[in-house]
Amino acid sequence: MSDIQTLMRSANPIEDAHTEFGQDDLDALLLLTQQRSGDMDVKEVTTPVTPEKKNNRGWLVAAVAFASVIAVAALALLVSGPSEDAPPATTPTTTPVDVALPTTVPPTTVAEPTISADDEAVLAAFVTALNSGDVEAFRAIFDPAAERVGEWEGDYDDDLNGLAIEAQHKHLRGTSSALEDCVPNGDRVTCTLISEGPVELAIFQVPRREKYNFLIEEELILGISAKCDICSDGAETDGEILDWVARFDPAARSVMGAYHANPGSVEGAALWRDYAPMWREAKTAGTLDEVARAMVSVAAYEQSSNAGDAAAFRAAFDPGAVRFTANTPDLPTSLDKIVEEMQALSARQSVVDLTECVVVDRGVRCVLVVTGPVESAVYGGQISGATTLIVDDDGLILEIRAGQLALDVVAADRFLDWVQLTDPTVYEQLLPPGIREL
Amino acid sequence: MATGSGHSGTSETQWMGMHRDARFEGIYRAHAADVLGYCARRTSREEAKDAASEVFVVALRRIDDMPAGDEALPWLYGVARNVLKNRDRSGRRRLRLSAKLTTTSERSVPGPEPQVVRNSEHEELLAAVAKLPERDREVLRLVEWEGLSREQVADMFFVSRAAIDQRISRSYKKLARTLGVPQSDPRTAPVPAEEGGEV
Numbered sequence: 165m166s167d168i169q170t171l172m173r174s175a176n177p178i179e180d181a182h183t184e185f186g187q188d189d190l191d192a193l194l195l196l197t198q199q200r201s202g203d204m205d206v207k208e209v210t211t212p213v214t215p216e217k218k219n220n221r222g223w224l225v226a227a228v229a230f231a232s233v234i235a236v237a238a239l240a241l242l243v244s245g246p247s248e249d250a251p252p253a254t255t256p257t258t259t260p261v262d263v264a265l266p267t268t269v270p271p272t273t274v275a276e277p278t279i280s281a282d283d284e285a286v287l288a289a290f291v292t293a294l295n296s297g298d299v300e301a302f303r304a305i306f307d308p309a310a311e312r313v314g315e316w317e318g319d320y321d322d323d324l325n326g327l328a329i330e331a332q333h334k335h336l337r338g339t340s341s342a343l344e345d346c347v348p349n350g351d352r353v354t355c356t357l358i359s360e361g362p363v364e365l366a367i368f369q370v371p372r373r374e375k376y377n378f379l380i381e382e383e384l385i386l387g388i389s390a391k392c393d394i395c396s397d398g399a400e401t402d403g404e405i406l407d408w409v410a411r412f413d414p415a416a417r418s419v420m421g422a423y424h425a426n427p428g429s430v431e432g433a434a435l436w437r438d439y440a441p442m443w444r445e446a447k448t449a450g451t452l453d454e455v456a457r458a459m460v461s462v463a464a465y466e467q468s469s470n471a472g473d474a475a476a477f478r479a480a481f482d483p484g485a486v487r488f489t490a491n492t493p494d495l496p497t498s499l500d501k502i503v504e505e506m507q508a509l510s511a512r513q514s515v516v517d518l519t520e521c522v523v524v525d526r527g528v529r530c531v532l533v534v535t536g537p538v539e540s541a542v543y544g545g546q547i548s549g550a551t552t553l554i555v556d557d558d559g560l561i562l563e564i565r566a567g568q569l570a571l572d573v574v575a576a577d578r579f580l581d582w583v584q585l586t587d588p589t590v591y592e593q594l595l596p597p598g599i600r601e602l
Numbered sequence: 603m604a605t606g607s608g609h610s611g612t613s614e615t616q617w618m619g620m621h622r623d624a625r626f627e628g629i630y631r632a633h634a635a636d637v638l639g640y641c642a643r644r645t646s647r648e649e650a651k652d653a654a655s656e657v658f659v660v661a662l663r664r665i666d667d668m669p670a671g672d673e674a675l676p677w678l679y680g681v682a683r684n685v686l687k688n689r690d691r692s693g694r695r696r697l698r699l700s701a702k703l704t705t706t707s708e709r710s711v712p713g714p715e716p717q718v719v720r721n722s723e724h725e726e727l728l729a730a731v732a733k734l735p736e737r738d739r740e741v742l743r744l745v746e747w748e749g750l751s752r753e754q755v756a757d758m759f760f761v762s763r764a765a766i767d768q769r770i771s772r773s774y775k776k777l778a779r780t781l782g783v784p785q786s787d788p789r790t791a792p793v794p795a796e797e798g799g800e801v
């Protein structure tokens with residue numbers, strides 16, 4: 165033992181509490197505890213209240229009270245006698261006697277143990293940071309010395325970094341969280357964390373509920389342990405979703421699987437947000453096979469388009485495909501035109517993303533989003549529009565119905581006018597999809 | 603030092619099956635002195651009694667949530683720690699309010715240090731301990747004064763055993779530096795005998 169440790173032990177003001185405190189001290193402590201506990205019982209515990217029996221003699225009490233009032237008034241008149249100064253006897257000045265007896269007593273309210281205002285503020289900051297996806301704000305409410313912040317079900321430990329990333333990705337996949345039923349629990353505060361969003365609803369069908377124990381010190385969170393109440397079928401469902409996605413988009417499945425094991429990619433969060441609700445919808449409708457087939461065409465369209473691979477793009481279409489519409493249903497165009505447009509997008513580094521897909525009769529309707537430097541320069545962001553792919557039994561695209569693109573036509577026109585004047589030779593190449601036919 | 607055995611001889615099932623009053627009685631008999639000692643080491647004797655009774659009121663109310671066996675005492679210490687901190691906070695708030703009302707300069711807030719100091723050497727040590735970060739201070743006292751194992755303290759603080767080792771080592775280094783006391787290898791020296799370290 166080191167000198168300093170010896171010194172520390174010898175500085176113990178109470179070396180042995182069991183010899184330091186006698187039975188009298190302990191009896192006094194017990195008495196004090198019992199008194200306080202008795203106070204607590206009165207204040208905090210609902211005392212069963214037996215409703216008083218309805219008083220069947222209420223009429224008798226009322227009659228006696230009324231007779232008393234009359235008798236007192238008559239006696240007063242007899243004693244004082246009539247007086248000319250006296251005001252005319254109009255309204256009786258006696259106070260009405262309330263003879264109604266209460267038949268029930270309001271129940272005593274249970275006073276739940278409350279948490280301190282400081283702890284409450286920390287918990288509110290936790291939820292705000294969680295919902296905003298603000299990693300820095302999230303980190304700021306944890307003690308930097310918190311070595312282990314997550315002690316999750318099973319053998320999975322998480323650190324602050326992992327928890328911060330998970331918070332960010334909850335935000336990215338559209339999950340909102342709330343803390344409810346917070347109560348002190350020994351030296352911790354126990355709350356129910358309710359997470360609700362497309363992914364949670366797809367996997368669990370109801371908002372996910374987890375019991376969180378917070379260890380808060382000096383207005384900072386030192387530790388969290390969590391236990392999930394509604395997670396039992398989650399792992400199985402997660403697996404089903406991944407298997408299903410693998411049927412039409414193996415690359416996405418791979419990203420989603422990696423995200424599931426260790427949340428950390430924006431893309432992973434986005435894919436779960438897209439595919440989990442679709443899986444739930446298809447499973448409920450009994451159309452998992454049909455949707456998977458339709459999604460083959462979506463994935464082929466998207467991937468070949470972004471790769472600028474004309475051959476692969478054409479291969480995604482049914483050889484008998486005859487109808488393509490752009491922007492308005494009555495403007496048919498050809499596969500060649502579509503391919504040409506796809507190549508133009510690829511050449512100018514625009515990325516096509518088919519997202520928020522839902523299954524429709526014989527196909528799938530998605531939101532087509534195009535992002536890239538040109539879209540950013542001309543429209544200040546992206547262009548998007550509903551696009552429906554009608555597929556055949558083999559999952560090949562038979563027909564495309566493209567809705568109106570959401571874009572700033574005025575900005576586009578000005579830009580195209582400017583390009584036309586500046587360099588007419590590149591004008592044709594810069595036309596974004598759909599504009600050419602307008 | 604903690605010597606109470608609690609209900610460690612009672613199985614979890616037996617424990618839960620016992621009547622609440624019997625459970626509380628067992629807890630109280632085993633740990634009242636320890637809890638009183640914990641509080642008395644950190645505040646005045648009078649305050650300690652008051653705080654300890656608050657701890658047992660909480661224990662009585664949450665008897666169903668209390669862990670059984672060897673985990674009961676650390677749980678009670680955790681409650682005691684919070685009770686003392688709350689009292690300390692309330693004291694600070696009262697002082698702040700009082701300072702505002704009287705517009706006098708802010709008085710120094712009395713710390714929760716023990717009232718019993720045996721000699722000047724201890725006084726110096728305790729002054730140095732008081733300068734440690736709150737959590738380091740508490741970890742050190744729980745291990746050296748309350749006699750909890752490092753695993754128990756790690757569970758209380760929700761950190762790994764290695765983290766507790768680090769904290770203690772760091773604290774002893776700081777104390778040795780402040781007091782000019784030679785410090786042997788911090789990784790072996792502070793480990794209590796019951797955990798396999800040297801005494």
